[in-house]
Amino acid sequence: MLRTMISLAAIACSLLAAGCNLGPKTVKIGVAGPMTGPNAKQGNDFLNGVQLAADEWNAKGGVLGRKIEVIPVDDRSDPKEAVMAANKLVNLGAAGVIGHYESSCTIPASMIYAEAGVVQITPSSTNPALTLDQRRSTVFRACGRDDQQGSMAATFVRDRLKLRKVAVIDDKTTYGQGLAREFERNLGQGIAVVAYENIQRGDKDFSAILTKIKPLAPEAVYFGGYYTEAGLLATQMRRQGVRAAFISGDATIDQEFLNIAGRDAEGAYLSYGPDVRKLESAKGFVAAYTAKFGPLGPYSLYAYDAANVLLRGIEAAQTAEGAKVAAAIHGLSFNGARGELSFDENGDLRNIPYVMWVVRNGAFEVAN
């Protein structure tokens, strides 16, 4: 017994010693998001986008003369797991993190990164609280905010569709509720919100709510939430005979929404960034990504841009130290696959126009 303990202690010591001798040979970039579970595709889209960026940089010799290593961590769409994942990346010495997917994960995780001084860029979390509630110099967002998205959708309903009665439903998540509230707040006078209902994320049956909404005859149903519930909701609306336009946000623009809702998705309006497939600056990215990973996910390109921003920040700062990288990112303007990107003092993009998309013939296209 004693002998075993001594040998174990010896092994432990030698491991510690070895650990001290290893200097950082690579620059570590964390990718955090749901890698398993129902939203696994989003996390893997992130990973693919970041990996593509890292491969391109590595082919040119990496950054700071070191190779770039991509470390994926899984938050399983769970805020508790997100905090654990964040701690893991901080402990591994990540120079920066691309993630997370949902606002409900990104916000708690951001506290960990900010405290450790690690640069975090989320490709997809749109809740305003992430950047506006407390200004932290190391937090960035490579997409728009829900107040911008919600007000665009409200304007669209008021001025383009010219509807006067809407029902609003949210899924009680940080993202869904935030977006739905912003939409409602921006509707203005003259548009009646005939019902405001909540659903539970993961629930499958919304017939009770829809039955309640139907006699109120809304002309549009606005949903703040994610694609699975959105697909179910769109289907059940048609089944219950609710004849209203279905309008939702950027978390709905996913092939899965079309798969679930089938032809009931037809005519649904979704707010999202401009069509990257038509951008000249994104041509190279789209070709390389599709060749390697298949069809583009809604946030593949955002993750790719975010990774490039981070790496160029590190290059400009000539160090992987968080505060200096963040300062470099704040001061720079980037030529991303989406065009020119620069960040304001909150870490938000200076210019992110949301546009309305529509489902036509089983595919997403920009509504004109």
Place this chain on the structure above:
Amino acid sequence: MFLQQLINGLTVGAIYALIALGYTMVYGILEFINFAHGEVYMLGAYLGIIALGLLTQWGVTGWTLAPLLVIVFAMVWAAAWGGTIETVAYRPLRAAPRLSPLISALGVSIFLQNFVMLTQGARDQVFRRELLFSSDFNACGLSLASCTVSYTQLLIIGTALALMTGLTLFINRTKLGRAMRATAQDQRMARLCGVNVDGIIRLTFVIGSALGAAAGVLVALYYGVVNFHIGYVAGLKAFIAAVAGGIGSIPGAMLGGLLLGLAESFGAGYLSSQYKDVYAFVILIVVLLVRPQGILGNKRDKV
């Protein structure tokens, strides 16, 4: 609106009732709660998707009888699973303390969930209804006053009613049914009278699993989306339905299931949709306070 909520509630309730039957039948005979039953229901939903895939490959989805084929395929296959689970996980523990098969059931449940997750993927799977039905079956239905009853809802309520009637007739009118009732009353006496008790126990699992699988296919048909963890919540609610109706009682499970579905539907419609999952538990608590043996349960089967 009342009528519409009634139909919605009946649809969901019929599904709960089908699953609840599996819990109550097993409890009636073995006095043990088969916590793996929710997963068998989930398995049934996946088997429905597989059956639909096979039918599509053979090009026979246009048939009027195609939905029936899908349900029958899932029921038969899940019944085989049910029988196997009984042999592998519960039979060796027949003489063990009552806690052992319960823990074994939890193990089976974890195994089945992970098995399906690893073989079918963690993502939502879509049951492509449009392959099974003509153009716009989902949105079509009967319109009565302000209420729309979709054909899918009619199909679910109809299938569930048919299966429950069949089960009742089987239990009450056939020789095997009588043997089953005898086994539930007194295993030793039934054995002395020449009943193959082990066979009856397996039959109970087989029938319960088949009913659970039918519920799974109906849910896949209704919502169009299935994932590997749907068995947990559905199993929990069906268990509540079985307990509230009186565990061990077959009409009790049917009643409990329908009651639960109606409570959820009316609760979400008239009170608040935020507390939808709470209503099931409220019903359970009220029933257990007023009638600890459940609505139609025997005094003997107190839970």
